[in-house]
Amino acid sequence: MRVLLVEDSNELLALLKRGLAAGGFDADTVNTAADAAHALATMRYAVVVLDCGLPDDDGLSLLRDMRRRGDRTPVLVLTARDGVSDRVTSLRDGADDYMAKPFAMEELVARLHALLRRSDNMLGRRLTFGNVALDTEGRQVIIDDTVRTFPARETAVLEILLRRGGNVAPKRLFEDHLFGLSGKVGSNAVEVYVHRLRRLLADAGANVKIHTVRGVGYLMAEDKGG
Amino acid sequence: MTRFRSITSRVVALHVAAVGLTSILMPLALYWLINQAANSLHRDALLGQASTIAGFLRPQPDGRVALDIPAELLPLYSGGSGLYAYAVLDATGRVLFSSRSDGAALFTPKEAGSGDWVKRRRSTGSVLFGVNVARAVGQHLYRVQIAQDLSHSDVIIDDIVSSFFPRVAWITFPILLILLLIDILIFRRALDPVREASTTAAAIGPASPQVRLPEANMPTEIAPLVHAVNQALDRLEAGFRAQRDFTADMAHELRTPLTIIRARIDSLEPGSLRDALRSDLENMTHIVNQVLDIAELESFFVAADARADLLAICAEAVAFMAPLAVAQSKTIALGGSEAPVWVRGHTEALFRAVRNLVENAIRHAPTGGSIEVEVSEDGVVRVLDDGPGVPEAERASIFRRFWRRDRTQSDGRGLGLAIVARVAETHDGSITVDNRPTGGAAFVLRLRPAPALTAAN
Numbered sequence: 001m002r003v004l005l006v007e008d009s010n011e012l013l014a015l016l017k018r019g020l021a022a023g024g025f026d027a028d029t030v031n032t033a034a035d036a037a038h039a040l041a042t043m044r045y046a047v048v049v050l051d052c053g054l055p056d057d058d059g060l061s062l063l064r065d066m067r068r069r070g071d072r073t074p075v076l077v078l079t080a081r082d083g084v085s086d087r088v089t090s091l092r093d094g095a096d097d098y099m100a101k102p103f104a105m106e107e108l109v110a111r112l113h114a115l116l117r118r119s120d121n122m123l124g125r126r127l128t129f130g131n132v133a134l135d136t137e138g139r140q141v142i143i144d145d146t147v148r149t150f151p152a153r154e155t156a157v158l159e160i161l162l163r164r165g166g167n168v169a170p171k172r173l174f175e176d177h178l179f180g181l182s183g184k185v186g187s188n189a190v191e192v193y194v195h196r197l198r199r200l201l202a203d204a205g206a207n208v209k210i211h212t213v214r215g216v217g218y219l220m221a222e223d224k225g226g
Numbered sequence: 227m228t229r230f231r232s233i234t235s236r237v238v239a240l241h242v243a244a245v246g247l248t249s250i251l252m253p254l255a256l257y258w259l260i261n262q263a264a265n266s267l268h269r270d271a272l273l274g275q276a277s278t279i280a281g282f283l284r285p286q287p288d289g290r291v292a293l294d295i296p297a298e299l300l301p302l303y304s305g306g307s308g309l310y311a312y313a314v315l316d317a318t319g320r321v322l323f324s325s326r327s328d329g330a331a332l333f334t335p336k337e338a339g340s341g342d343w344v345k346r347r348r349s350t351g352s353v354l355f356g357v358n359v360a361r362a363v364g365q366h367l368y369r370v371q372i373a374q375d376l377s378h379s380d381v382i383i384d385d386i387v388s389s390f391f392p393r394v395a396w397i398t399f400p401i402l403l404i405l406l407l408i409d410i411l412i413f414r415r416a417l418d419p420v421r422e423a424s425t426t427a428a429a430i431g432p433a434s435p436q437v438r439l440p441e442a443n444m445p446t447e448i449a450p451l452v453h454a455v456n457q458a459l460d461r462l463e464a465g466f467r468a469q470r471d472f473t474a475d476m477a478h479e480l481r482t483p484l485t486i487i488r489a490r491i492d493s494l495e496p497g498s499l500r501d502a503l504r505s506d507l508e509n510m511t512h513i514v515n516q517v518l519d520i521a522e523l524e525s526f527f528v529a530a531d532a533r534a535d536l537l538a539i540c541a542e543a544v545a546f547m548a549p550l551a552v553a554q555s556k557t558i559a560l561g562g563s564e565a566p567v568w569v570r571g572h573t574e575a576l577f578r579a580v581r582n583l584v585e586n587a588i589r590h591a592p593t594g595g596s597i598e599v600e601v602s603e604d605g606v607v608r609v610l611d612d613g614p615g616v617p618e619a620e621r622a623s624i625f626r627r628f629w630r631r632d633r634t635q636s637d638g639r640g641l642g643l644a645i646v647a648r649v650a651e652t653h654d655g656s657i658t659v660d661n662r663p664t665g666g667a668a669f670v671l672r673l674r675p676a677p678a679l680t681a682a683n
Binding site (some may be wrong): 015211 | 473474477481482484485487489492493507511518519522526541548549552553557558560561572574575578
């Protein structure tokens with residue numbers, strides 16, 4: 001998987017290239033927006049990791065140029081700024097994801113995988129969290145290498161939770177996915193399916209737990225002893 | 227000049243005084259001039275009469291003189307109804323002829339000596355106006371006196387003068403008033419660019435430092451002031467920008483090495499050393515982030531029209547912090563309003579405030595405890611925990627920077643509540659803390675409600 005890595009610090013570039021290689025990515029590294037534009041013109045990349053504070057040009061104007069040209073390559077923006085006033089601007093400018101420095105290498109790799117899944121299904125169709133996996137094509141749940149089949153709606157709930165992997169999935173998301181725009185949603189309809197999924201997972205020996213964040217949504221986390 | 231602060235009112239006040247003075251002085255001056263003209267007309271008429279009378283003086287062979295007035299002119303000089311009175315005196319002042327029934331002179335020599343004309347107010351109230359002309363007939367010099375009673379019905383010149391005030395003089399006042407109104411209109415027009423600049427200036431705030439006053443149509447008297455103000459704004463904006471650039475540069479300079487260290491640690495072999503280093507670096511990163519937030523909030527201002535949905539902000543903050551709460555076996559929930567709660571404010575700044583409150587609550591809630599975030603319709607967020615609460619003596623100081631209950635414990639979390647306090651301050655809001663009846667702490671962030679948008683946004 002070819003990644004274009006645009007970052008002005010050479011030291012960080014070398015470290016990131018090594019970290020991405022361990023995550024299964026082959027990274028081309030450039031220092032400036034001009035070099036990045038040149039690389040994008042000559043080579044097709046699966047994903048771009050772009051530092052928005054480049055010496056020759058703001059990384060965000062490179063991103064804007066890409067989008068204006070109709071280049072849909074997924075872009076993950078790295079920023080050291082992450083200030084009160086400029087956190088959201090990069091997403092509005094067409095970035096697909098956003099990470100504030102400093103970040104964990106695993107998280108960068110995980111986010112790049114998520115981006116690729118989202119954009120083109122280029123990476124496997126398997127979502128994994130803890131010892132639970134879901135084959136999004138075959139709709140099969142794999143727990144500790146045992147394949148199981150859950151009812152459709154419980155599987156849909158599981159898919160949403162796995163896609164958010166460790167972060168809160170808002171309740172709204174479940175309602176839209178489970179019942180669409182037409183269906184009328186009972187006040188505790190989502191809770192019912194989450195409850196059933198909890199039981200199914202526990203019975204199957206999953207080491208993940210679904211936590212309710214009342215008023216906001218649900219969160220899947222690895223269960224530490226119990 | 228504290229009573230008249232505006233230029234227009236000063237001009238109007240001075241103008242009103244000028245109008246008052248002019249409306250008194252101008253009629254007086256006009257009256258005096260007309261009177262002068264009337265008097266001079268009178269005098270010419272009377273001098274003519276005097277010549278006529280003098281023409282009727284005929285020298286007699288005995289050396290004396292006779293007055294021979296044609297019969298058809300006599301009614302003109304008859305005592306009761308005649309228009310004129312006359313008297314002829316010789317050089318010694320003896321009266322030779324007089325139209326008066328008592329045969330006296332019209333004026334005493336003293337009166338007549340002061341000039342060739344005389345004006346006398348009579349005891350009846352009427353005014354006697356006369357001339358005194360010397361004329362030689364034969365070898366002798368005679369004085370001819372002619373007088374006219376101005377109250378006589380056939381004398382109209384002085385009637386014109388006396389009717390001038392009531393009939394004509396009043397017109398000066400309305401004319402001056404109209405002039406005043408026109409002046410005010412002219413003045414307002416001339417000051418329009420200044421008014422426009424004031425409106426623009428009123429919109430200049432820390433959130434919009436790039437606005438400048440229009441200099442194009444400014445009157446030349448005021449243009450230097452406006453130009454100087456704009457230059458001052460340039461300097462202010464440069465100051466703001468320098469502060470912001472500094473914060474952004476500082477963020478880059480601090481976070482880039484942290485990222486490099488983090489990447490190096492991540493490439494180490496798994497083990498207790500790597501975990502310890504990661505934990506230390508995360509603490510360090512947290513402090514750096516908070517210091518950067520505080521630095522940015524120092525020069526941060528909320529735009530006057532900025533509005534944010536407090537419910538969405540709290541939902542995001544709760545979702546953001548939920549993994550941490552769950553990792554520490556604590557439950558977290560959002561309650562209160564179910565509809566958007568619009569407040570005046572900056573979404574990201576408010577998010578950071580609520581996030582810091584939630585983070586603080588998670589830290590103080592016991593294992594197995596719970597954190598509750600409540601949003602109410604009036605723009606108030608309550609963050610409740612079931613920890614030990616905040617002692618009364620500490621309630622003011624916990625919002626200070628780097629405040630720690632125990633100076634020996636350095637967990638590097640001393641800025642979170644200071645950030646909340648600063649965000650509250652920039653939003654004209656407030657942050658207070660109380661203890662719940664059940665014992666935990668209740669932080670209350672109050673913001674200013676904003677009207678909901680009518681159109682969906």
